Amino acid sequence: MLFSRFFRATLLAALLTSPALLQAQSATPSTAAPDASRITLVIHGGAGTITRALMTPEKEKAYQDALNQALDAGYAVLKKGGTALDAVEASVRFMEDSPLFNAGKGAVFTHDGRNEMDAAIMDGRNLAAGSVAGVTVVRNPIRAARAVMEKSEHVLLTGSGAEQFAREKGLAIVPPSYFYTEARYQQLQQALAEERKPGSPDQLNAPTSPSEKSKVKLKGGKPQSTALPESQIFTEGKKYGTVGAVALDQFGNLAAATSTGGMTNKRYGRVGDAPIIGCGTYADNQSCAVSCTGWGEYFIRATVARDVAARVELLHQPVAEAAQATMDKVGKMGGDGGLIALDRQGNIALPFNSAGMYRAYVKANGERQVQIYK
Known part of the structure; x- marks a missing residue:
């Protein structure tokens, strides 16, 4: 009898702590009735030494126009009743196609004169995630990341393997010269x-x-x-040019997406935080959606995106407080950059500890802001 009780207790404990059950508890698709008044989209285009002194009026206008268009691309999806996942992909794809941002078409060069790109996407409904790293011929890395999430049993694919997968899934493949930009x-x-x-x-x-x-x-x-x-030259001193988006759709679901070309002159196949789930990208309906930009090594060590979400979920901190506390931790470690975060109530956080961060958001009530400097 005693053994039987012990066995039942042990089995119950194992079930309650099993990864499958924990994921089921954490990943909660919204069952609320659609409510278009809640839709919100937040984007970023990189952080760093971005100051008025280093910016010409022409460059400032170019970035503002591009951020507005990236907002429009994702917000149009939400207004039509689309999902947060589709919205963040649309905004990030627009920025990947722009030479202004260090992602896709505007990716920086490695030490060996290559463009190596990383991207990730995550669905807050079920914690599904996909990412790619070190791809050189995939026109839109964010599309490849979503294909990994939806069409494979994996989360992260790298290099030539990720490129082969993208080809097999029919994604747009371009010659490496496509990513060349003078700047x-x-x-x-x-x-x-x-x-x-x-x-x-x-x-x-x-x-x-x-x-x-x-x-x-x-x-x-x-x-x-x-x-x-x-x-x-579209560079503002020391700048970490990652792009990203987080969204809340009318169904109450969250999503996050991030894409980057990494750091200029990087070597040895270096990969930053953007494609690492929980570091540069994270989304969970139980907490918030986060996309980061900054010195990737520090964001990896601090698991920044998950840290923000954990503060919201477990400490019940407001998303702005949670995001700032995490960025404070990064700063104390010696890292810099920023992040965007969004919870299911439509609350927004955009903290950064660098001189500037390209950022913008739009809400269903018409509130809209595009900002560059502190």
């Missing part, structure tokens, strides 16, 4: 020049002349000139 090439050349200066932390490992691999060729086989004026 990003100039950023790489500037980084290589800094790297070669005596006293630079990387000077011992830096080549004595620009690596042949980093010399992007134009049509006709001529090396690209480095004579582009600084005023035409």
